[in-house]
Amino acid sequence: MPPKPELTLRCPICKKEAKSTEADFPFCSARCRTIDLGNWSSGEYVISSPVTDAEEEFLQERSSDNRSSDNPESDS
Numbered sequence: 001m002p003p004k005p006e007l008t009l010r011c012p013i014c015k016k017e018a019k020s021t022e023a024d025f026p027f028c029s030a031r032c033r034t035i036d037l038g039n040w041s042s043g044e045y046v047i048s049s050p051v052t053d054a055e056e057e058f059l060q061e062r063s064s065d066n067r068s069s070d071n072p073e074s075d076s
């Protein structure tokens with residue numbers, strides 16, 4: 001593996017990978033940067049806007065977690 005000069009972080013808004021070579025680092029895009037600014041200026045640091053499917057994946061993970069605890073372990 002060749003060494004990578006650029007740094008990669010997770011976008012704090014949508015959790016996508018953001019590279020330090022990008023203009024909007026540490027955000028993945030100008031959109032996420034704007035969302036972040038909006039969160040701060042509105043005084044609420046809450047993600048309520050339709051961002052990406054990364055949020056969806058997170059919710060799916062949680063629901064599958066719940067499902068596993070709902071499974072009947074035996075049927076005897």
Ligand SMILES: [Zn+2]
Pocket residue numbers: 011012013014015016027028029032
């Ligand atoms: Zn992002």
